[in-house]
Amino acid sequence: MPWTEALLILLAGMAAGTINTIVGSGTLVTFPTLLAFGVPSVTANVSNTVGLVAGGLSGTWGYRREVRTCATELKRLAPMSFLGAVVGALLLIKLPPEAFSAIVPALILAGVLLVIFGPRLQRWAAKNQADSDSAGRRGLLAAGVFVAGIYGGYFGAAQGVLLMGLMSVLLAQPLQRLNGVKNVLGTIVNSVAALTFIIVSTQHVNWTIAGLIAVGSLIGGFIGAHFGRKLPPNVLRGFIVVIGVVAIVNLLVK
Template identity: 45%
Template sequence: MTVGEMLGVLAAGVGAGAINTVVGSGTLITFPVLLATGLPPVTATVSNALGLIPGSISGAIGYREELRGQGRRILKLSVGALVGGLTGATLLLALPASAFERIVPVLVAFALVLIVLQPWISKKLRHRERYGDSDGGLLLFAGLTLASVYGGYFAAAQGIIYVALMGILLDESMRRLTAIKNVLVAVVNTVAAIFFLIAAEFDWTAVVLLAVGSAVGGQIGATAGRRLSPAILRTLIVVVGTVAIAQLMLH
C-alpha cells in the first residue's frame, strides 16, 4: 500500500466513523477505497469489519448520556445482535459474494420507507403492549437479529435498518434510538471480527488505519449527531440511505 493509499484509507475511516455514528452506511465509503488499494473483496470486507470496531465503540461512548436507563433493553437486544452477527460472518465465508446482491438494496429501501413513515406508524401503534413489553417484544428482537445477520455479512446500511425497526416499535426519541443503534453495531462488528481473526484473511495495515480513523470519526459524528433535530436526522438518514441504494445497485 502506497503512502497515498494509506492516507486515503485513513481519511475514509474518519468519514465512515462519523457517518456510522450518526446514520450508518459508512462501509459504503471504506469498502470501495479498500478495493481501490488492490485488496480482494472478501479480504476488504473482513479488514473493514475489523477496522471499524473502534469507530462503533467511540460512537457509542459519544452517546452515553442517551444510553442512560436503557441497560436492560440493550442487554436483551445485544443477544440477538451477537447471534445474528456471528451467523452473518459465517455466511460471508461460506456463501458466494453475490448471494445478497439483489436483496440488500430492497432491505435498505424498505428501511427508508419505514423511516419516512415512522411518525405516522408510531401514532397508529401507541398501544405497544401488543408486542409484549416496552422493549418491542419478540417482533423487534427477531427483526434486529435478522438485521444483524446482514450486518455480520456486509454491514452497509445496517444502522438504517436498526433505526427503522426501533423507531416503529419503541417509544423513544431519535437520539436515544441512535445511541442503541451504535451499541448494537459495535456488538455485531466485534463478534464478527473475533470470528474473522480466527477464520479469515485480512490486511493489518488497512485494519490499523481504519481503526484510528474511525475512532476519531466516531467522536466527530457523536458531537454533530447529538445537535441535530429529529426531523433533520431523519432526512439525513433518508439521503444517505438513498445514496447507499444507488451505490449498491451500481456495484
C-alpha cells in the same frame, strides 16, 4: 503501501466512523476505497470490519448518556445482535459474494420506509391502544435485530438504517436515544464479526489496512457523536433517509 494510499485509507476510515455514529453506512466509504486500490473484495470486507470496531467504540462512548436511558431495551436486543453477527460472518466466509445481492437493497429500502413512516405508525399504534412493550412487539423487534445482525455480519453497509427503521416503529423512544442504541448494537455486530474473521479467516485480514481504518474511525466516532447528538429529530431522520437511498443506488449500480 505508498503514503498517499495510506493517508486516503485513514481519511476514509475517519469519514466512515463519523457517518456510522450518526446513522450507519460508513462501509460505503471505506469498502469502495479499498477496492479502488486493488484490495480483493473479501479481504477488503474483512479488514474493513475489523478496523471499524474502533469507531463503534468511540461513537458509543459519545452517546453514553442516551445509552444509559435504554438499558432495558439493550439487555433484550444485544443477544440477538450477537447471534445474528456470528451467523452473518460465517455466511460471508461460506457463501459466494453474490448471495445477498438481491435481498440487500430491499432490506435497506424497508429500513428507509420505516424511518420515514415511523412516527405515523407510532401514532397509529397509540391511537389504537397498542402496547409499546407488548410481547408481540418485543418479539418482532428481536427478530428484526437478529436479521439486521446477520446482514451486518455479512456486509454491514446501512445496517444502521435497518436498525433505526425497526426501532422507530417498535420502540417508543426519542430518535437520539434510538441512535445510541443503534451504535451499541452495531458495535456488537462489528466486534463479533471481526473476532469471527480473526479466528476462522485470519488470512483475509490485512492488518495494515485494518489499523489505518481503526485509527481513522476512532477519531470519526468522536466527531460523529459530537455533531450527531445536536441534530434535531427531523434532520437526523432526513439524513438517515438520504444515506439509505445512496446505499441502495450504490448497491444496484455497482
